[in-house]
Amino acid sequence: MSVIVTDSGFGADDWSTAFCGAGAANDCAALDLASDTDPETVSLTPAVKMIRVDFPSSADGRGFTIARALRLRGYTGRLRARGHVLSDQYAMARRAGFDEVEIDEALAARQPEAEWRFRANWRAHDYQNRLRG
Numbered sequence: 001m002s003v004i005v006t007d008s009g010f011g012a013d014d015w016s017t018a019f020c021g022a023g024a025a026n027d028c029a030a031l032d033l034a035s036d037t038d039p040e041t042v043s044l045t046p047a048v049k050m051i052r053v054d055f056p057s058s059a060d061g062r063g064f065t066i067a068r069a070l071r072l073r074g075y076t077g078r079l080r081a082r083g084h085v086l087s088d089q090y091a092m093a094r095r096a097g098f099d100e101v102e103i104d105e106a107l108a109a110r111q112p113e114a115e116w117r118f119r120a121n122w123r124a125h126d127y128q129n130r131l132r133g
Contacts, residue, residue: 003108005090005101007120013076013102015050035062039069047072048077048121055083064096071097079116087115 004011020028022037030050033042042051051070053063067079081093082102093101101116 001081001105002102005103005116006099007094009117009120010108014121017050019050019052024044025069026077033066035060035066037066039066039073042070044073044075048075050078051075052082053098055081055085058084058086058089064092067097067111070107083100085118089109090116090119 002013004013019027019030019032019066021110022031022033022042027047029047030052031042031048033039033053035054037053053066055063063081067081070079076112078100080100080102081096081098084107085093085101085103086107090101103111110122
């Protein structure tokens with residue numbers, strides 16, 4: 001079972017539509033992207049409402065680049081990081097464009113909700129805001 005992390009803390013997964021691979025047909029509502037996907041090749045049709053990007057390791061930051069590129073290409077739907085994302089990386093995930101993070105119960109037990117919520121005010125503590133302040 002997965003735990004969904006948002007700025008308000010832990011929650012259950014409310015997405016019920018099946019995920020398709022990156023090369024899926026145009027009528028797919030949810031895409032699953034591997035960490036080595038070229039974001040320029042992802043078909044961003046109006047039917048795509050959710051994109052989930054895999055993080056196979058907490059040391060693999062390619063998912064952050066994918067998220068940023070998708071947002072720069074105009075994707076406004078739901079964007080989810082899935083896998084080995086640590087609470088320390090939550091602010092970076094949000095700044096890159098992710099709306100939420102999907103982690104397994106074992107990681108949620110090792111890094112409780114309070115650690116993730118501590119980083120939920122990601123806009124107030126980013127580099128540019130500190131320079132302006």
